[in-house]
Amino acid sequence: MTGDCLGRFSKVSFSYPESSEPAIVDIDLDIRKGEWIAVLGSNGSGKSTLAKHLNALLVPTQGDCFVGGLNTRSDEGRREARRTVSMVFQNPENQIIAAVVEEDVAFGPENLGLAPEEIRERVRWALEISGLEKMSRKPVYALSGGQKQRLAVAGAIAQRPPCLVMDEATTMLDPRGRQDLMDVLAALHSEGMTLVTITHRLEEILLCDSCVVLSRGKICWRGTPGDLFLLGPRIDEWGLEAPAIVREWKILVDRGLIGPGTMPLIGDMVEALCQ
Amino acid sequence: MKFLNNMTLGQYVPVDSQIHSLDPRSKIIATIVCLTGVFLVREPYGFLSWGLFFVLIVSVSRLPGSLIISSSRPVWILIAFTSVIHLFFTKGVPVFSWGILEITREGLDMAVRMGLRLLMLVLFAGFLTLTTSPTELADGLESLFSPLKRFGFPAHELAMMMTIALRFIPTLLNETERIMKAQIARGADLDRGGPLRRLRAFIPVLVPLFVIVFQRADDLATAMEARNYTGGEGRTRMYPLRWSVTDSGVLMLTLLFAIAVSLLEKRLMP
Numbered sequence: 261m262t263g264d265c266l267g268r269f270s271k272v273s274f275s276y277p278e279s280s281e282p283a284i285v286d287i288d289l290d291i292r293k294g295e296w297i298a299v300l301g302s303n304g305s306g307k308s309t310l311a312k313h314l315n316a317l318l319v320p321t322q323g324d325c326f327v328g329g330l331n332t333r334s335d336e337g338r339r340e341a342r343r344t345v346s347m348v349f350q351n352p353e354n355q356i357i358a359a360v361v362e363e364d365v366a367f368g369p370e371n372l373g374l375a376p377e378e379i380r381e382r383v384r385w386a387l388e389i390s391g392l393e394k395m396s397r398k399p400v401y402a403l404s405g406g407q408k409q410r411l412a413v414a415g416a417i418a419q420r421p422p423c424l425v426m427d428e429a430t431t432m433l434d435p436r437g438r439q440d441l442m443d444v445l446a447a448l449h450s451e452g453m454t455l456v457t458i459t460h461r462l463e464e465i466l467l468c469d470s471c472v473v474l475s476r477g478k479i480c481w482r483g484t485p486g487d488l489f490l491l492g493p494r495i496d497e498w499g500l501e502a503p504a505i506v507r508e509w510k511i512l513v514d515r516g517l518i519g520p521g522t523m524p525l526i527g528d529m530v531e532a533l534c535q
Numbered sequence: 536m537k538f539l540n541n542m543t544l545g546q547y548v549p550v551d552s553q554i555h556s557l558d559p560r561s562k563i564i565a566t567i568v569c570l571t572g573v574f575l576v577r578e579p580y581g582f583l584s585w586g587l588f589f590v591l592i593v594s595v596s597r598l599p600g601s602l603i604i605s606s607s608r609p610v611w612i613l614i615a616f617t618s619v620i621h622l623f624f625t626k627g628v629p630v631f632s633w634g635i636l637e638i639t640r641e642g643l644d645m646a647v648r649m650g651l652r653l654l655m656l657v658l659f660a661g662f663l664t665l666t667t668s669p670t671e672l673a674d675g676l677e678s679l680f681s682p683l684k685r686f687g688f689p690a691h692e693l694a695m696m697m698t699i700a701l702r703f704i705p706t707l708l709n710e711t712e713r714i715m716k717a718q719i720a721r722g723a724d725l726d727r728g729g730p731l732r733r734l735r736a737f738i739p740v741l742v743p744l745f746v747i748v749f750q751r752a753d754d755l756a757t758a759m760e761a762r763n764y765t766g767g768e769g770r771t772r773m774y775p776l777r778w779s780v781t782d783s784g785v786l787m788l789t790l791l792f793a794i795a796v797s798l799l800e801k802r803l804m805p
Contacts, residue, residue, distance in 0.1 A: 315761050347761045354751050355758035359547050359702045363670045366773040371763040379773040397549045401705040419763065 266344065266423055266454050267291040267314050271323035274309055282321070283309040284477040293422065296445075296455040298465040298485070301474035302499025307458045310474065311425045314456065316341035343372075346416035348429045352408035361403070361411060362387065362396040368419040386418035390444055406437025413444055423454040430464060442467070462488070462495070463503045473498050546606075546705060547668045553781075554596040554666045559675030561782035565789040566663045572793035573655045580803055582651050584796045589658060596666050606661045607654065614653045622646035669701035677767070678776055691767030699755070710747055714740050 269289040275282040284306040291297055291314075301307045312318040313325045316332040328344045330337035346368070349355050358364035365386050369379040387393045390410040395403070403411060409429060416424055426445070430438045446467055449455055457464060465471050465485045473481040473488070475498050481488070488495065489506045496502075502510075512518040549555070554562075573585050593603055627641030664672065673694035680690035715725060718739050725736050 317757060317761060342761070342763050347758075349754070349758060351754065353706055354754035355761075357699065357702065357755070357759060357762075359669045359698075360549060363668060363773070367764070368762040370770050370772060371765070373769045373771050376771065376773055376775055379771065383773065399547055399549060400702070401546070415762065 264293050265290050266293045266295075266328065268326040269310070269313065269323070270326070272310075272313060272320040272325055273322040274313070274318055275321050276309075282477055284474070286323070287479060289472060289479065291423070291454065291456065293454055294452050295470065296449050296457070296468045298457045298459060298468040298471035299474060300460060300462070300465065300471055300488075300498075300500060302460055305474040305499070306477040307460075307474050308427050309477075311347065311427050311456060311458050314341065314423070314425055315345045315347050317347075343419075344421055345423045345425055346419050346421040347425045347427060348409075348412050348416050350428045350431050352405070352412040352432070355412050355415070356400050356408065359400055361392060361398050361400060364400065364411060365414045365418045368415055372419060382418045382420060386414040389417065389447055390414040391440065404437070406433050406440055409433055409437065409441060410444060413441065417448065417453075421453075423456065424448060425456040425458065427458045428460075430459070430461065438464075460500055462500060462506075466503075473500070475499070546664070547701075548598060548602065548665050549668070550597050550666075552595065552597040552666070554592060557785060558776055558778050558782045559667050559671040560679055560776065560778065561786050562663055562667055563672070563675050563679060565786050566659055568786075568789050568793050569659045570656055572796060573652060573659065575797060576652070576800065577648070578800050578803060581796050581800045582648075582655070584792075584799070585655055588792060589655065589662070592662065596662070598665060602665070603658065603662070606665060607657045610653070610657050614650050614657075617653060618646040618650040621649050664701065669698045672701070673698040674772060674776055691770075695767075703751070706751075707744075707748065711740065711744055714743050714747075 267289075268291070269287045272284060272287040273282050274284050287310060289310075299307045299310060309318060313320060313332065314327060316325075316327070316338040319325070319333055319338075325332045327337065327341040330340045332338055332341045356364050357367050362383050365383045366379050369382050374382070383396075384393070387396055390413050392407065392410055392414060395407065400408070400411070409432070412429070413424075413426075424445075430441055433441060442464065445455060445457075449467070455468075457468060459465065462485075465488070468485055470483065471485055471488055472479050480498065481491075481494075489502060489509075509518065569585070569588075576582055576585060593600065622638060622642045622645075623636055625639055625642035625645045627639035629637050630640050630643065631638040667675070676697065677690045677694035680688060680693070684690050719725065723736060723739060725733065725740070727733075728736070
């Protein structure tokens with residue numbers, strides 16, 4: 261494992277006890293420090309199972325998963341994985357533990373046994389970056405869905421993890437809430453945090469450095485978001501839907517109004533549409 | 536189904552007040568003193584004194600009176616039921632009779648006393664949760680029970696269970712309301728018929744609710760594990776509990792008040 265590698269999947273397979281089919285099969289994947297990687301796939305493709313290995317919530321049935329250079333099978337490796345990787349899940353309601361905003365954000369740092377001043381400092385930082393600093397004493401039930409999801413992010417990042425995994429965390433948000441959350445993620449990425457976005461919405465991967473596509477538990481494609489959009493109809497085969505702008509571009513290419521091969525600029529597309 | 540939205544029982548209302556900023560341990564002990572005092576009270580002067588005491592602490596807490604009243608709303612039926620039982624089933628000097636139903640002077644007296652006593656118990660207990668966040672409450676209880684840890688008493692686990700239970704009251708009420716609306720939309724009739732019929736009609740609400748509760752518990756456990764929770768060992772607090780002179784003063788005043796009311800009752804009792 262190289263120095264700039266935060267997590268490594270080495271021939272990882274995992275089967276749930278209640279299922280005869282493996283959820284993920286022979287996964288080989290490196291996650292580099294500071295990278296923003298998207299894991300894409302339709303429902304049941306194994307992307308959430310993959311994500312849970314990074315936080316050692318799941319341990320491979322076969323193969324090995326390393327976080328911070330340690331195998332997550334060992335107690336030390338599991339502790340390292342929990343310290344290194346924080347997770348935000350789909351439904352914020354099920355991950356908020358305390359009844360008051362700042363008390364919930366403090367839950368993770370309190371578990372780490374930090375000094376009270378350090379906890380308060382981290383809570384203040386996490387609330388500020390999540391845009392919730394004015395709501396620190398609000399009861400959780402008074403927050404909107406988008407605010408609750410930002411609170412879940414604040415709770416995760418207050419542990420100051422080098423890596424944050426977002427497991428379909430935007431699914432229950434409206435477009436405004438989704439955009440607010442993407443802004444928070446962009447801010448965290450600019451501070452050097454490694455991000456793993458688990459999603460089936462291709463609009464959310466535009467800011468990512470790289471992406472992998474899972475289908476039936478296997479990695480079937482890897483590359484950059486730009487390369488992925490160039491694939492056109494193959495995206496649909498994996499149960500994904502390209503963003504509207506990419507679909508429009510494909511129509512223009514098919515009609516010969518614009519040249520294939522590269523993603524066009526918005527201006528070129530508008531010009532082609534006017535023609 | 537609107538009533539579920541109005542339930543504030545067990546919900547913390549953050550306000551910047553002297554009562555809110557007290558150490559949770561002093562509030563818990565003071566509440567126990569108040570509840571014991573209310574439980575022992577027998578005469579109208581006693582009820583009046585505790586009533587005035589409650590009005591005083593509510594005004595110091597800066598919580599709106601309407602909120603206090605609405606917080607006790609869920610138990611009004613229980614209070615009314617208890618009062619009615621005492622009204623009709625206490626033997627004594629009859630003041631009114633109609634068929635087999637008979638109201639006695641003693642029954643009337645007991646109904647009023649029990650109703651008032653229950654209402655005050657609910658108000659004092661509710662006031663504690665309205666002014667103390669579940670986390671503070673849990674920290675306070677854990678600290679008070681900590682001497683029992685050496686005998687294997689799971690103080691932290693109980694406190695954490697209580698925090699989560701209080702945190703999920705509004706969530707589960709919303710969930711119940713959602714299921715009820717979904718069942719009504721599919722033709723269920725939850726409001727008509729006798730108690731037995733209503734109870735039977737409620738089963739299709741309870742079954743999915745139980746499934747959801749277990750699913751949520753599973754997800755919550757995963758989320759807690761992901762946030763490094765491994766039990767109480769080694770945990771620290773953002774705001775460590777600090778017992779101040781004010782806490783001692785408040786507790787002493789409450790205790791003195793309870794003793795004074797009790798002595799006053801004894802002197803005035805015939």
